[in-house]
Amino acid sequence: xxxxxxxxxxxxxxxxxxxxxxxxxxxxxxxxxxxxxxxxxxxxxxxxxxxxxxxxxxxxxxxxxxxxxxxxxxxxxxxxxxxxxxxxxxxxxxxxxxxxxxxxxxxxxxxxxxxxxxxxxxxxxxxxxxxxxxxxxxxxxxxxxxxxxxxxxxxxxxxxxxxxxxxxxxxxxxxxxxxxxxxxxxxxxxxxxxxxxxxxxxxxxxxxxxxxxxxxxxxxxxxxxxxxxxxxxxxxxxxxxxxxxxxxxxxxxxxxxxxxxxxxxxxxxxxxxxxxxxxxxxxxxxxxxxxxxxxxxxxxxxxxxxxxxxxxxxxxxxxxxxxxxxxxxxxxxxxxxxxxxxxxxxxxxxxxxxxxxxxxxxxxxxxxxxxxxxxxxxxxxxxxxxxxxxxxxxxxxxxxxxxxxxxxxxxxxxxx
Amino acid sequence: xxxxxxxxxxxxxxxxxxxxxxxxxxxxxxxxxxxxxxxxxxxxxxxxxxxxxxxxxxxxxxxxxxxxxxxxxxxxxxxxxxxxxxxxxxxxxxxxxxxxxxxxxxxxxxxxxxxxxxxxxxxxxxxxxxxxxxxxxxxxxxxxxxxxxxxxxxxxxxxxxxxxxxxxxxxxxxxxxxxxxxxxxxxxxxxxxxxxxxxxxxxxxxxxxxxxxxxxxxxxxxxxxxxxxxxxxxxxxxxxxxxxxxxxxxxxxxxxxxxxxxxxxxxxxxxxxxxxxxxxxxxxxxxxxxxxx
Numbered sequence: 001x002x003x004x005x006x007x008x009x010x011x012x013x014x015x016x017x018x019x020x021x022x023x024x025x026x027x028x029x030x031x032x033x034x035x036x037x038x039x040x041x042x043x044x045x046x047x048x049x050x051x052x053x054x055x056x057x058x059x060x061x062x063x064x065x066x067x068x069x070x071x072x073x074x075x076x077x078x079x080x081x082x083x084x085x086x087x088x089x090x091x092x093x094x095x096x097x098x099x100x101x102x103x104x105x106x107x108x109x110x111x112x113x114x115x116x117x118x119x120x121x122x123x124x125x126x127x128x129x130x131x132x133x134x135x136x137x138x139x140x141x142x143x144x145x146x147x148x149x150x151x152x153x154x155x156x157x158x159x160x161x162x163x164x165x166x167x168x169x170x171x172x173x174x175x176x177x178x179x180x181x182x183x184x185x186x187x188x189x190x191x192x193x194x195x196x197x198x199x200x201x202x203x204x205x206x207x208x209x210x211x212x213x214x215x216x217x218x219x220x221x222x223x224x225x226x227x228x229x230x231x232x233x234x235x236x237x238x239x240x241x242x243x244x245x246x247x248x249x250x251x252x253x254x255x256x257x258x259x260x261x262x263x264x265x266x267x268x269x270x271x272x273x274x275x276x277x278x279x280x281x282x283x284x285x286x287x288x289x290x291x292x293x294x295x296x297x298x299x300x301x302x303x304x305x306x307x308x309x310x311x312x313x314x315x316x317x318x319x320x321x322x323x324x325x326x327x328x329x330x331x332x333x334x335x336x337x338x339x340x341x342x343x344x345x346x347x348x349x350x351x352x353x354x355x356x357x358x359x360x361x362x363x364x365x366x367x368x369x370x371x372x373x374x375x376x377x378x379x380x381x382x383x384x385x386x387x388x389x390x391x392x393x394x395x396x397x398x399x400x401x402x403x404x405x406x407x408x409x410x411x412x413x414x415x416x
Numbered sequence: 417x418x419x420x421x422x423x424x425x426x427x428x429x430x431x432x433x434x435x436x437x438x439x440x441x442x443x444x445x446x447x448x449x450x451x452x453x454x455x456x457x458x459x460x461x462x463x464x465x466x467x468x469x470x471x472x473x474x475x476x477x478x479x480x481x482x483x484x485x486x487x488x489x490x491x492x493x494x495x496x497x498x499x500x501x502x503x504x505x506x507x508x509x510x511x512x513x514x515x516x517x518x519x520x521x522x523x524x525x526x527x528x529x530x531x532x533x534x535x536x537x538x539x540x541x542x543x544x545x546x547x548x549x550x551x552x553x554x555x556x557x558x559x560x561x562x563x564x565x566x567x568x569x570x571x572x573x574x575x576x577x578x579x580x581x582x583x584x585x586x587x588x589x590x591x592x593x594x595x596x597x598x599x600x601x602x603x604x605x606x607x608x609x610x611x612x613x614x615x616x617x618x619x620x621x622x623x624x625x626x627x628x629x630x631x632x633x634x635x636x637x638x639x640x641x642x643x644x645x646x647x648x649x650x651x652x653x654x655x656x657x658x659x660x661x662x663x664x665x666x667x668x669x670x671x672x673x674x675x676x677x678x679x680x681x682x683x684x685x686x687x688x689x690x691x692x693x694x695x696x697x698x699x700x701x702x703x704x705x706x707x708x709x
Contacts, residue, residue, distance in 0.1 A: 046524070048634050050532030187678055215681030217637045219625070220429070222422040223672035223680070229418075242534045246630045254547045254556035255418055274539040312531075 036072075036079040037106075037331050037338060039064070040099025040128075042119065044111035047086035048216065052241050052267050056110040056133045057082070058311050059302070059320025060327075066305055067324070073331045087111050093118030100126035105338045106327065108133055110320075113190035123148055129343050133323055150347050150368045159399030160194070160287070161201040163374050164237070164264055166402055167285075169205045171376075171390060172235050172260045181209045182233030184224060184240070184248050187216050191240035198239055207235075214244065225251035234259035242271040249275055249282070262376075268316035269293075269377065269386075276379045276386070283376040283389045288359055290318040291377060293386050294409055296357045322358045326350075356410030369397040371414055375407070417553040419669060425559045427665035428566035432621045433642035434649070434657045435569050436614035441651045442577070443586045443610035445508060446500070449515040451618055452639015453522035458488045458619020459626035459635065460530050463537055473542050481623050485616050492615030496608045504607065519636070526633045534630040537623075545628060558628035565624060569617055573654050586610065590652075644688035650701025659699050663687060 043057030044050055061080055068077045081102055085092035092115035099107055100122065109119050110133035123130045132151030173179035181202050185195025192213050199211035210231050212224045225248060228236055236252060236259065238245040245263050252261070261282045263272055269284050269291045276282045284291075292299050292315045302321055306313045331338070333346045347368075352361040362370040376390030392405035392412050405412040433455065440448050461484035465471060471480050499518065503511045538545065547554045577583040589596040589603040597603050618639065625635060645664055649656025664684045672680035691698065 046527055046532065050527060051534055051632060054532055212677055214677045217634055218677070218681070219629075219635060219638045219641075220422075220426050220668075222425065223669050224677055226418045226422060227673045243630070243632055243634075246534055246536075250545075250556075250629055254545070254554060254559065256547055256549065256554045268533075271534055274536040314533075 036077040038102065038104040039078060039080050039327065040095065040102065040104035040107045041080050041082045042085045042092050042095035042099070042107065042109045042111065042115070043082065043133075044087035044115070045084045047088060049087040049112040049241065051243075051271070052316075053087070053110045053112075053133075055268055055314040055316025056320045058306075058314075059317030059322075060108060060110075060133065060324050061320070062302075062305050062309050062311065062317065063321045063324025064327070065309070067328055073328060076331075078327070078331065085109075085111050085115055087115065089114045089116075089118045091115075093122050095119075096122035096126065096128075100128065104128060105340075106131065106330075106343060108323065108327070112188055114188065120146055120149060127340050129340060129347060131323065131326070133320060146368075148344070150363055158197065159372050159395045159397055160264075160374075161197040162399040163372065163393045163395050163402055164198055164262075164285075165201040165205040165207070167374070167376075167390065167393060168202060168207055168235060168237075168262075170404075172262065173207055175260065176234045178232075179207050179235055180231065180233045181207050182228035182231065182236040183209060183211045184221075184228075184236070184238045184244060185211070185213045186218070186240040186244050187213050188240070191244075194239040198237070214248075218244075218247065221247040221251040222255070224248060225255055225257065228252070229255055229257050235262065236260070237262040237264055239264060241265070242267040245272065246275060249279070253279065264374075268314050270314055273379075276377075280379045280381050283378050285374050285376045285390065287372050287374055288319050288322065289315050290322075290358065291315045291386065292318070296409065298354075298357045318358070322354075325354065325358070326352065326361055353413065354411075356413070359411050360413065367397050371396055373411055417551060419673060421550065421553040421555050421559075422673075423662070423665045423669050424563060425555060426669060427661040428563040429621065429625065429638065430642045430645045430665060431657050431661040432562065432566040432569060432617060432624075433639050434645035434661060435566075435573060435654065436618045436639075437643055437646040438649075438651060438654055438657065439573065439610050439614045439617070441646070443590050444504070444607045445590065446511050446515070447643070447651075448611075448614065449512060449640075450519035450522055451614065452636035452642070453519050453526070454488060454492060454615040454618035454636075455622035455625070455639055456526050456631065456633060456636040457491065457522060458484055458615075458622030459537070459631035460526055460535075460622075461487045461619070462623050462626060463530065463535050463631060466537060466541060472540075477538075477541060477543050477627070484623060485619050488619035489612045489616045492611045493608055496611040500611065501604060501607070504604075523633050523636060530633075532633055534632045535626075536630050537626045543627075556628055558624055562621075562624045562628070565620055569620075570654060570657060573613075577654065582606070582609070641684050644684040644691075647688055648691045648698055650698025652702065653698065653700035656698055656700030 041057060044053040045057055064078045064080055072078060083095035083098060085095050092111060096107060096119050107123055107128050107130045109130060130149045168181055183195045183199050185191040195211050195213060199209040202209040210228060210233055214224060238248060245265060249261055263284045265286060268289055272284055292303060292313055302317050303313045306317055329352055330346050334342055347363055348365045350361060350363040359373050372395045374393045375388060377386050378389040380387045388407045391407050393402060394414050395402045436451050440446055462480055465480040465483050503514055545556050545558050547556055548560060577587060585601045586606050589601055589606045593603050645657060645660040649660030664687055667687060668680045668683045671683055
């Protein structure tokens with residue numbers, strides 16, 4: 001009897017102790033007054049996709065480092081815990097687990113589409129909001145919003161494909177009697193879906209298309225270039241990383257192709273400057289990377305800060321910088337302890353305007369991406385500088401409404 | 417016509433890379449999985465040298481290329497001395513594992529040293545890469561240089577192994593290292609020399625590829641695709657590289673251009689498997705080679 005009572009008492013005390021321990025743990029998202037705002041940044045700075053994504057992470061970190069130097073947000077610092085995901089899903093998933101252990105308030109990711117599923121699963125498990133830097137998966141942007149995922153991203157296939165097909169139809173196709181549009185992608189989900197989606201959209205817009213998907217790591221693009229030339233393609237564009245564009249366009253150049261070349265990529269324009277100077281007919285477009293050759297206060301500031309921070313100035317930094325501003329604005333709106341529910345309510349009605357120097361951001365409960373902006377640049381042999389080659393095309397996230405604005409350095413403000 | 421030009425150019429790229437595998441294997445029986453990464457290093461060495469403002473024009477490019485190749489040669493000797501030489505005598509499997517580790521290390525170092533973004537070598541150099549018309553086909557200046565370099569290397573090494581004393585000694589060291597060393601042949605020198613020549617040729621491929629296209633840390637993967645060329649031709653045979661490279665390039669171009677580029681990626685390995693089933697010692701190899709290995 002005595003023995004049983006002792007066992008029972010031990011069990012009760014153990015349960016009390018365990019519950020007491022659990023409830024005594026500090027809640028994630030309840031940073032105290034002087035606690036820093038914690039952000040987990042998982043970026044692909046090594047691996048095959050690092051060329052595209054490293055500047056994004058760098059820009060984000062540079063902006064927040066500068067913000068901390070200025071005193072942070074209302075005196076509270078922003079702590080960025082950085083982990084390299086190497087563009088590999090399993091590593092990115094492990095990063096998120098670590099961030100959850102570190103009790104971060106917000107996760108920011110930058111990497112190829114292969115990292116998304118493990119990241120979103122882990123983030124869901126830990127109930128932490130995720131902001132995607134730059135290039136997003138089609139499945140997570142409207143109309144299929146993931147509740148915790150936000151980002152005004154490049155890879156919104158339906159809207160992006162529609163905008164580009166419209167550009168093709170209005171800007172390039174009229175130059176040719178029978179326009180044939182060759183589109184190349186790489187065999188990674190975001191690029192493959194993008195290229196195929198663009199091909200289907202081109203056909204809808206009445207342009208004959210030819211889509212070729214190259215294996216990841218392709219080094220010889222001559223067969224694809226020859227196939228496109230043989231098919232009499234007179235407009236060629238790519239939907240993928242810089243290596244694809246450089247390889248294909250140089251192969252086309254050497255076999256004597258003289259049609260239109262269009263670069264639509266999340267990669268910084270620095271990767272293509274030599275190619276663009278050699279072929280002034282090339283038009284470069286990107287939704288959110290602002291070329292550093294644009295003369296505005298933010299470009300100047302980024303160049304100065306990058307040089308000071310030992311980072312080579314690169315237009316990709318602008319994207320990370322822009323999202324650094326987004327994070328600053330989000331935390332500024334937090335009053336009291338940071339909780340996931342509070343962050344989501346702020347993100348769900350975020351409306352930021354940067355005076356036309358950076359793209360405006362507008363998220364709603366049903367739209368975690370906001371408007372998409374696209375213009376184009378090419379090299380002017382006469383002026384010896386890059387000039388605006390296309391008017392602004394602005395689309396809503398679902399791609400149902402595309403508006404055209406005159407050529408301008410400033411991002412146009414879209415009135416609802 | 418353009419199709420045949422594409423086949424010859426790709427065969428030349430594979431050929432120049434495959435020579436390096438054969439050179440090391442002929443001397444030391446090692447398959448070097450880091451070979452492609454010496455291609456990457458060659459391209460990056462040239463990039464760093466060209467970054468110096470005073471090197472411009474064709475003369476500057478040739479000068480910089482010579483320096484880059486020399487650095488690659490010396491770097492590979494250093495790697496051989498520090499890493500491979502102490503491993504000699506160990507089972508081949510262990511040395512192969514070391515070369516795989518070396519490959520990962522070199523690729524990582526390239527990213528740390530030069531970054532992961534693609535780099536154009538001719539940017540601001542004042543050297544063009546014009547298209548050369550061949551009637552209904554065309555190729556670039558550096559494509560043509562690839563073909564010339566590959567043919568010259570094949571011819572040069574054939575002469576080297578057949579007629580030069582050092583080449584004959586290399587063959588002897590490969591066939592029976594113990595007997596060769598007892599006869600006074602410095603086999604360690606020959607092994608090191610073969611590593612140097614192999615790295616030099618891989619770097620030349622990197623330089624030509626980089627000037628023709630661009631460089632990035634992943635271009636070393638081309639080296640892995642060139643390995644089946646050496647195996648199909650016969651790991652012991654310089655001449656075997658020619659049919660090996662043409663067969664693989666032809667098959668890859670047919671599939672990429674007329675069927676699906678995605679399938680073309682596996683073609684070298686498919687051909688390698690077929691070759692290993694039908695003739696494991698390669699087109700120009702000898703049956704006894706496989707037995708000995």
